[in-house]
Amino acid sequence: xxxxxxxxxxxxxxxxxxxxxxxxxxxxxxxxxxxxxxxxxxxxxxxxxxxxxxxxxxxxxxxxxxxxxxxxxxxxxxxxxxxxxxxxxxxxxxxxxxxxxxxxxxxxxxxxxxxxxxxxxxxxxxxxxxxxxxxxxxxxxxxxxxxxxxxxxxxxxxxxxxxxxxxxxxxxxxxxxxxxxxxxxxxxxxxxxxxxxxxxxxxxxxxx
Numbered sequence: 001x002x003x004x005x006x007x008x009x010x011x012x013x014x015x016x017x018x019x020x021x022x023x024x025x026x027x028x029x030x031x032x033x034x035x036x037x038x039x040x041x042x043x044x045x046x047x048x049x050x051x052x053x054x055x056x057x058x059x060x061x062x063x064x065x066x067x068x069x070x071x072x073x074x075x076x077x078x079x080x081x082x083x084x085x086x087x088x089x090x091x092x093x094x095x096x097x098x099x100x101x102x103x104x105x106x107x108x109x110x111x112x113x114x115x116x117x118x119x120x121x122x123x124x125x126x127x128x129x130x131x132x133x134x135x136x137x138x139x140x141x142x143x144x145x146x147x148x149x150x151x152x153x154x155x156x157x158x159x160x161x162x163x164x165x166x167x168x169x170x171x172x173x174x175x176x177x178x179x180x181x182x183x184x185x186x187x188x189x190x191x192x193x194x195x196x197x198x199x200x201x202x203x204x205x206x207x208x
Contacts, residue, residue: 001167001168002163002166002167002168002169002170002171002172002173003167003171003172003173004159004160004163004167004172004173004175005020005172005173005174005175006175007129007174007175007176008176009033009127009128009129009176009177010128012128012129012132012176017129017132017133017136018136020133020172020174021133021136021137023171023172024041024042024043024046024049024133024137024141025043025045025046025137025138026046026048027042027043027046027048027049027052028042028049028052028170028171028172029041029042029049029052029053029056029169029170029171030042030170030171030172030173030174031146031159031162031163031166031170031172031173031174032129032130032133032141032143032174032176033127033129033130033159033174033175033176033177033179034069034098034123034125034127034130034143034179034184035096035097035098035125035126035127035179035201036098036125036179036180036182036183036184036200036201037145037157037179037180037181037182037183038146038156038157038159038162038179039143039144039145039146040053040056040057040143040144040145040146040166040170041053041069041130041133041141041142041143041144042141042142043137043139043141043142044066044068044139044140044141044142045137045138045139046139049142050066050142053142053144056169056170057144065144066121066142066143066144067100067121067122067123067142067143067144068120068121068122068123068140068141068142068143069123069124069125069130069131069134069140069141069142069143070122070123070124070131070134070140071124071131071132071134071135072096072124072131073088073091073092073095073124075140076091076122078106079105079106079120079140080103080104080105080106080120080122081103081104081105081106083103083189087103087189090189090194090206090207091122093206094202094206095122095124096124096125096126096127096131097124097125097126097202097206098125098126098182098184098185098200098201098202099123099184099185099186099187099202099206100121100122100123100184100185100186100187101121101122101186101187101188101189102119102120102121102122102186102187102188102189102190102197103119103120103122103189103190104118104119104120104190105118105119105120119190121186123143123184125184127176129174129176130176146162146166146170157178157179157180157181158178159173159174159175159176159177160175163175180201182200182201183198183200183201184198184200184201184202185198185199185200185201185202185203185204186198186200187207194207
């Protein structure tokens with residue numbers, strides 16, 4: 001059974017984050033706050049964690065839909081193919097923020113997902129807890145919706161209610177305060193020009 005960890009959203013308790021980071025490094029799964037909705041997360045460097053999370057979702061590992069949460073943009077080159085200056089400027093305008101950018105993935109990510117992962121969803125949320133957790137884990141966090149059914153769009157904003165739903169499936173639920181009901185804006189950068197896949201919390205003004 002998992003546990004509920006209450007962490008201050010503006011001044012996260014370092015020792016608690018370190019303990020949770022160790023759980024994720026060891027293959028655990030957590031529910032974390034973001035700048036949009038609560039999400040399920042594991043270390044992208046842990047095959048055990050990725051496998052556990054996909055089983056919770058009832059998905060095949062190679063076809064699982066994850067986004068990857070980074071502390072900042074400095075690690076992107078290890079996970080994406082080379083991109084141009086215009087793309088970098090767009091990322092700098094939008095991040096940290098409530099956006100998911102779809103980009104072409106590097107060969108290393110494709111190998112992890114048995115050559116089925118050709119793209120990667122990039123997130124750098126405006127949330128101190130999540131970004132510090134990614135820094136402590138030492139690898140991007142693989143994240144997905146915590147609902148078993150991806151068709152459910154009403155994400156709970158209350159960590160205690162999420163804990164009651166998920167406590168037997170995940171290792172920890174982080175209560176980082178109230179999140180929104182609105183998911184991130186998804187923008188595809190794999191084509192000749194940015195394509196809006198889903199308009200969410202992030203303003204489309206970043207494209208101008």
